[in-house]
Structure formats: C-alpha cells, structure tokens
Amino acid sequence: MDEPLNASVLERVVQTYEQKDQGRHEFLELEDLGVIHVRIDNPKGLHVRPSTQVCATASKYSGLVYVVKKGSSEFIDAKSILSLMMLAADFGNELYFVYDLSDPEKARENAAEIRVLFEGNFGILGV
Numbered sequence: 001m002d003e004p005l006n007a008s009v010l011e012r013v014v015q016t017y018e019q020k021d022q023g024r025h026e027f028l029e030l031e032d033l034g035v036i037h038v039r040i041d042n043p044k045g046l047h048v049r050p051s052t053q054v055c056a057t058a059s060k061y062s063g064l065v066y067v068v069k070k071g072s073s074e075f076i077d078a079k080s081i082l083s084l085m086m087l088a089a090d091f092g093n094e095l096y097f098v099y100d101l102s103d104p105e106k107a108r109e110n111a112a113e114i115r116v117l118f119e120g121n122f123g124i125l126g127v
Contacts, residue, residue: 010066010075014096027111034099036111038118039092046089050122055081057117061110063102070094 009031017028017035025037040046046054058065058078065078069089076083078097089095097114099107 007073007075010068010098011073013098014068017096025115027108029101029104032101034101034104034107034111036097036115037094038097038115039094040089040118041091042121042124043091045091045093046084046087046095048085049124050117051081051084053117053122054114055079055084057110057113058097060113061099061103061106063100063107065100065110066098068096068098070096 010033013030013033013035016030017037020028020030021037027034027036042050054067055078066075067078067084067087068075069087070093075098076087078084097111099111101107
C-alpha cells in the first residue's frame with residue numbers, strides 16, 4: 001500500500017469489502033489489508049466480557065487490527081479494551097475488523113478466531 005494507513009484508507013477498504021463480499025462475510029484481502037464482517041447477536045451487545053475476549057484475541061496478532069461499526073467512520077484499535085467499550089456496539093450492530101497483512105496467514109487465523117467468538121455469542125448460554 002502506497003499511502004499511510006488512515007481513516008480514509010480504512011473506510012475505502014470497508015466499502016470495497018461490502019461490494020466484493022456480497023453478504024458472504026468471508027475474510028478478504030484488499031489493498032494489503034484483510035477484512036472480516038461480523039454481526040452482534042448478543043442482546044446485551046459488546047459489553048465487558050465480550051470486549052475482553054475480542055481484545056485478548058486481537059492481541060494475539062502481532063500486526064495492527066482495527067474495528068469499525070457499520071455506518072461509522074471511526075476506526076478503533078481492536079486491542080484496546082477501553083476503545084472497544086467506547087464503541088457502544090449494541091445488538092444487531094455490524095462490525096468490520098481490518099487487519100494489516102504483515103503476516104497474512106496469522107491475520108486469517110486471528111480473523112477466524114474473532115468470527116468464532118461472535119458466532120458462538122462469546123460462550124454466553126441462553127442467547
């Protein structure tokens with residue numbers, strides 16, 4: 001990628017993802033970045049416990065991991081528990097996780113772990 005990683009680049013990558021993915025929610029490599037899309041199905045949203053799990057999982061990846069709530073232009077560090085909590089992501093919100101591809105295979109593995117957290121409702125029973 002020739003330009004620095006900033007909000008306009010990340011926003012363009014998310015828009016490109018939406019056009020190319022067409023609802024499949026796959027990990028796509030775009031402009032030297034990897035992107036996945038998840039939906040919050042937990043009725044309490046992304047509260048403390050899920051945020052902690054996301055932060056811990058994202059922190060396993062040595063590169064940069066950003067998250068943005070669909071409809072927002074604010075990209076936050078997925079490795080920051082405080083930033084995740086301030087995202088105020090509620091039930092039904094859709095999130096994009098954007099990875100630098102300094103290690104594409106590890107980024108893909110980490111994205112798969114993030115997806116499992118969301119698809120399994122963070123291990124919260126009765127949801």
